[in-house]
Amino acid sequence: MNPQLERLEGHLERLRLFHSKERLSGILEEAAKKDLAYTDFLEELLSQEVAAKTDKNIQMRTTMARLPYVKTLETFDFGFQPSLDARQIRELAGGRYIDAVENIILVGPPGVGKTHLAVALGMKAIQQGHRVLFLSATGLIGTLAKAHAENRLEEKLKLYCQPRLLIVDELGYIPVDRHGANLFFQLVCRRYEKGSLILTSNQRFGDWGEIFGDAIIATALLDRLLHHSLTINIKGESYRLKEKKRAGLLAKVTAQETDEKALKA
Ligand code: ADP
Numbered sequence: 025m026n027p028q029l030e031r032l033e034g035h036l037e038r039l040r041l042f043h044s045k046e047r048l049s050g051i052l053e054e055a056a057k058k059d060l061a062y063t064d065f066l067e068e069l070l071s072q073e074v075a076a077k078t079d080k081n082i083q084m085r086t087t088m089a090r091l092p093y094v095k096t097l098e099t100f101d102f103g104f105q106p107s108l109d110a111r112q113i114r115e116l117a118g119g120r121y122i123d124a125v126e127n128i129i130l131v132g133p134p135g136v137g138k139t140h141l142a143v144a145l146g147m148k149a150i151q152q153g154h155r156v157l158f159l160s161a162t163g164l165i166g167t168l169a170k171a172h173a174e175n176r177l178e179e180k181l182k183l184y185c186q187p188r189l190l191i192v193d194e195l196g197y198i199p200v201d202r203h204g205a206n207l208f209f210q211l212v213c214r215r216y217e218k219g220s221l222i223l224t225s226n227q228r229f230g231d232w233g234e235i236f237g238d239a240i241i242a243t244a245l246l247d248r249l250l251h252h253s254l255t256i257n258i259k260g261e262s263y264r265l266k267e268k269k270r271a272g273l274l275a276k277v278t279a280q281e282t283d284e285k286a287l288k289a
Pocket residue numbers: 095099100101102104105132133134135136137138139140141224263264
């Protein structure tokens with residue numbers, strides 16, 4: 025190999041410009057062929073390195089976010105959920121709520137797309153360069169309780185304060201005992217005015233006393249959560265049911281055909 029090329033590759037490796045290192049000989053050849061100006065050559069090389077690094081970062085943050093699945097706003101059918109303001113959700117996707125440290129609370133019955141929207145907003149936040157973490161409410165409270173029992177609560181609370189956006193999914197499906205409520209309250213207080221939360225729940229705020237088995241702690245929680253926040257109520261049909269109904273309809277038709285066949289036989 026040309027010793028100069030070898031040295032250049034060594035420099036790029038040392039600078040951790042791995043993409044440029046991989047492509048150096050090819051891009052040099054191309055530049056010579058196209059007779060590129062120095063500035064154009066440098067721009068080409070650096071812009072590709074930046075794109076590769078950005079991509080890698082997004083991939084890494086996506087893995088760290090532990091999203092349950094990959095869903096985007098682009099695949100969300102707003103036509104099916106007319107109670108939602110598509111423009112409002114798209115504006116949220118711009119991420120200003122994260123800079124303003126506001127919370128988003130998605131409330132609605134099962135299957136209306138709360139988790140889908142929370143994941144989609146999480147993915148946008150990742151693309152905007154933020155650290156995101158997705159947890160189920162039950163998982164989160166269980167982990168905090170375990171950490172508390174092992175004298176590691178402080179460590180866990182700190183860990184859950186690191187992501188700029190914390191998504192807590194499905195609050196309300198399973199009741200939380202007083203100790204769990206207290207631990208969750210501590211986390212919400214820690215993140216208060218420091219980092220955004222997206223919370224999804226099938227229960228209206230009025231029923232939160234029942235989730236936590238304690239109206240006082242529920243009120244204190246809501247006080248912190250709602251202070252800088254936006255609540256989105258989704259009133260509509262379950263998307264899961266819609267799909268099931270369609271399947272059910274098909275099943276009925278098949279049953280009818282079978283009956284007809286049986287009659288003829
Ligand atoms: P929830 O969290 O409100 O119970 P999910 O977000 O889990 O509901 O939605 C259930 C399923 O239906 C998911 O697979 C989700 O992607 C899909 N879904 C829900 N609403 C829509 C929608 N309006 N457009 C496209 N897919 C949807």
